[in-house]
Amino acid sequence: MNHTISGGTAAYLLPGDPVKNVRLPKMFNAAFARYGIDAVMVPMQVATRDFAVFLKSAFLARNVRGMVIAPPHKPLAVDLLDGCGLFGRVAGSVNIVRRMDNRQLEGDLFDGEGLIGALDHCNIPFRGKRVLVLGAGVSAAAIGVALAEGGTVNGAESIAFHDTSPGKAAGVAAKLDAFFDAHVTAAESNDPAGYDLVVNATPIGLEEGAPLPVDVARMDGHAALFDILLRNQPTPLVRAARARGLNAQAGFEMLIQQMPYYFDYFGHAEAAEALRKDANFLRELIYPPAMAAEILAPLRYQSASVA
Incomplete structure (x- = not known):
C-alpha cells in the first residue's frame, strides 16, 4: 500500500x-x-x-x-x-x-516488556525461575526491571547479573533490589549451571570463532537461552545452545x-x-x-x- x-x-x-x-x-x-x-x-x-x-x-x-x-x-x-x-x-x-x-x-x-512478550511467544518459562543475565548495560538493566517487576510470584524467582566490567553488575543488582520485591544479585562468574534461563545482553561471541559469553555445555538440560542481539542471527551462541537441543531464541521477537x-x-x-x-x-x-x-x-x- x-x-x-x-x-x-x-x-x-x-x-x-x-x-x-x-x-x-x-x-x-x-x-x-x-x-x-x-x-x-x-x-x-x-x-x-x-x-x-x-x-x-x-x-x-x-x-x-x-x-x-x-x-x-x-x-x-x-x-x-x-x-x-x-x-x-x-x-x-x-x-x-x-x-x-x-x-x-x-x-x-x-525493552523489558518486549523481552517478557518474546519469552512467552517462544515458550520460554521465566516466572518463578532462576535467571542469569549476561551483561549489565542499558538493555540488561531494562531486562532486569521487567523480570523483577512481577516479584517472586509473577516474575523471576531470582535474577543474577554478570558483567566483565568490575562492579557494573553489582551496581545494577543493587538498584533493582532496592526498587522491587525480587532477589537480585551480582554473579561472581558466568557459569550457567543451576539457572533455568540465560539471557545474553552482550555482544561477546558475535563473530565466528570468538569465545562465547557462556559455556552452553554447562547449562542444565531443561534450561533455555534468549540472545537479545539482532546481528548475525542465529549467532554462534544460539546455534551452540540449539545443538544441545535447548530452546534458544534470537532477539527479533523483542x-x-x-x-x-x-x-x-x-x-x-x-x-x-x-x-x-x-x-x-x-x-x-x-x-x-x-x-x-x-x-x-x-x-x-x-x-x-x-x-
Missing part, C-alpha cells in the same frame, strides 16, 4: 548513531499503512554531542508527534524529559518519547512484542490491539528468511531431547 505524505502527516523520528540497519522504521511504516494511519517514521543520524539539541528542537515542529530512541542515545534522553515512567527511571534509559498536549515531553522504556506498547503510547489504541492479535506480517518483514518459518510456528522443546 502506497502512502502519500502530506502536510497533515504525523512524523515520528528515530534518532540513533548509526541508523543504517535499524528495523523499526520499516516496521512502523508497514503498520501505519496496514491500519490506515496518516503517519511516517524516519530514521535520523544524530551524533551523541548533538542529541540534546536535536531532541528539543525537533519537537518544535508541530507535526513531530514522537520519537523512538535508538542506541547510543537511550540513557541521554532521560534528563531531557519533563516526565519519565518507572521502568525508564530505574533503568536510567528510555526508548520512546512523546509530546503531550501541554507540550511537555514524556518518555518510557519498553522488537515485535514492543510494537503494541509503542502504538498505545503514541495514542493509536486500535492499531495496538490489532498488533497484539496478529503481528505475523512484521515477523515476515524483519526475520531472516531462514528463521521466519521457525518463529511463525515456534518449536516446543522437550527436555527429554537434550543430550
